[in-house]
Amino acid sequence: MKNKVTSEKPDWDLIGKYLTGEATPAEKERVEKWANQSVKNREELEKARQMLENADLVYKLKQYDSAAAWQKVAAQTVPVRQMNFRKEIVTKIYRYAAVILVAILLGVGGYYIANQNPVNEIYTEILPPETLELQEHTLPDGSVVTLNSNSKISFPKRFKGNVREVTITGEVFFDVEPNPEKPFVINAGETQVKVLGTSFNVSAYPEQEKVEVIVETGKVQVTRKTNTSTKETDSLLLTPGEKGTFSEKNNKLEKNVNADRNYLAWKTHNLVFEKTPLHQVISHLKKVYRIDIQITDKELNHLVLTAEFNEKPIDFILNVIQLTFDLDLSEENGQYILSKQEIVNN
Structure with missing residues (x-):
């Protein structure tokens, strides 16, 4: 079921x-394969080509014999009757002016190129497929993430500085590559999750108004981002088997x-x-x-189920529930319906 995918842009x-x-x-x-993946990639490659041409133009200007050019201009504009030492002075002035002009152009060109490629501001968003076949994605540092439905993760093309920082919406499972010198930080709603190397699950759907780790x-x-005057805990340390929950409504962090x-x-x-109420079973499914x-009769919610399913299709699981509790199971327009069996009188 696992299908590791890496589809990052080639480095500069x-x-x-x-x-x-x-x-x-x-x-x-490799470059052409990346460029053919989307119109955006092809436009980015073309923009790089144009910037390279601009850089070549600046380089040619730098190589140009500016002194000779300015001497030619000076010879045309300065009267012949002026003294030779005056010509030399003018030539030097023009030479320095040309050097300054080239320096300015090189600076502008460098600034343009740098700002057209702001590595720290380029983010990749990974959205999960609509199918049940979830995919694993490898981040620039080697960490692996799996996204649940309606989830998104944003991260820089390259982690720079002393931290690896990402932002998520929805639910994501992380298997973080250990690096004690460069902590991994996740922005999830009003909380931040900080790790050195571990595996954990983060759920931060906006409509649920809570974050679970x-x-x-x-x-x-x-750690919760907002710092209020309340006496509630601002930070929690979680170990295997523990859950941290932040309620946006109550602004409360609990373990x-x-x-x-x-x-x-x-x-x-x-x-x-294990003796799980049917309504909770349905919620998980x-x-x-x-x-x-849908369950048509509310009293069915109180039925309890004890069972274990390992990678079973949904039809199989619903059939087990139907047979266990003697229910009717039907499907209409992609919706499954569980109801009491109708008693037929002979």
Whole structure:
């Protein structure tokens, strides 16, 4: 089920080699493959080509014999009757003026190129596919993330400085590459999650008005961004098996033992129910399989299910529920409906 995908843009050194004709066939193929992925990529490559041409123009200007040119201009504008030493002075002035002009042009060109490629401001957004086949994505530092439905992650093309920082919306599972000298920081709603190297799950859907962090391995620090005058904890240290929850409504950060065995079922498709009320079972199935399931009779919600499903299709699971509780199961326009069996009188 796992399918690791890496589709990052080639670095600027490789793009430069491609534009100057110095790239190997394999490198050329890599750049062209990236460019053909989208119109945006092709426009970015063309912009790089134009910037390279501008840089070449500036370089040619720098190589130009400015002194000779200004001497020619001086000879045409200064009267012949002037003394030779006057010509030399004028020539020197023009030479210095030309050097200053070239320096200014080079500075402007460098500024233009640098600001057209602000590495720290270029972000990649990864959205999960609508299918159930979730994909793993590798970040620039080697960390691996898996996104749940309706989720997004933004991160720089290259992590620079002394921190690796990303921003998420929705639910993401992280397997962070250890680096004690460069902590990994996640912005999720009104919280920040800081780690050195570990695996954990972060849920931060805006409509839920809360952020949940559940640790699988290692240690994670959860801090709320807003600093208020309340006496509530501003930071939590979580270890494996613990859950940190921040409520935006109450502006409260809490730590508990994680009692939800199915918190990663959206990623693994492994579900465990132990005397679980049917309405909770249905809630898990909706999240994992991204389908609509309705129970027509409220009293059915109190039924309890004990079962374990490892990567089973939704039809199989619903059939087990139907047979276990003697229910009717129907499907209409992609919606599954569970109801009491109708009693037929003979």
